[in-house]
Amino acid sequence: MARPLPGAPAAQALLAEAARRAGRLAAPPGLALVRVGDDPASVAYVRGKARKAAEVGLRSAVHALPEAAPQAELLALLGTLNADPAVHGILVQLPLPPHLDPEPVLGAILPEKDVDGLHPVNIGRLWAGQPGLRPCTPAGVMALLAFYGLPVAGQRAVIVGRSALVGRPLAALLLNANATVTVAHSRTPDLGAVTREAELLIVAAGRAHLITPDMVRPGATVIDVGINRVADAPGQGRLTGDVHPDVAAVAGALTPVPGGVGPMTVAQLLMNTVLAAEAPAGQEGRGGRFR
């Protein structure tokens, strides 16, 4: 059976490190959490981020705009937060309502306050192998692998999924860590032939149980980033990953869903906020602290 890789102890270690470093600063790092609309999942995620921020000694504020807020109102809020020296990190919870275009919104956040790592400057720095703030879930996956002492350098890594939030930045992080990386996606023919090559298989496709045991190389490390709500139980439904539970019989190590990568996303956000607060303004590219 695969070695289970629960996220809680790894997230706890990252949160403890964030708390230790936040405590060394002259003032608590400030995090602005921006939410538009009342999507229940987004409300819950933002609430969870604010709660964890308080636990590690960060100062956070939630800015909730109504569902119909125009783009100009959101951009004006981001301008105010950019100009506030007590705000070190700004996060706009995704997805935005359909009338809002995420590209100019994410691009309006100052790169040095972009604790989600989604500003084009930070994406460019990531792909150039330069210091910068990194997207939270992919950086959380790297932290999870490091916590469990799982090798990355020299590994044949396959990512299933090419989203801007997970698949693409994770490919850059793995490359920067000297893995040999393949990105597969919904139009990859014979997906199983590609995933069976992987010593390190990371799945962020958003399709419940897409990866079955026959698609996994025996002994592979499998990281399941999928969070799918399946309506096979009364009430809200049950959460399950992109990886079929039977993969545990083939893989060498496997993250659970829930309780795997999810908690790392929030922990990494708070670490990114501490990194942003540590870097003196304008020095984030040279100081090397965002690496």
Ligand SMILES: Nc1nc2c(c(=O)[nH]1)N[C@@H](CN(C=O)c1ccc(C(=O)N[C@@H](CCC(=O)O)C(=O)O)cc1)CN2
């Ligand atoms: N601006 C951003 N928006 C979104 C991001 C992001 O990184 N930045 N990621 C996701 C949502 N997300 C954080 O925002 C997130 C998702 C899941 C979890 C988590 O801990 N999941 C738990 C299960 C929770 C549940 O019961 O629903 C788990 O996997 O164990 C945390 C954060 C999209 N939006």
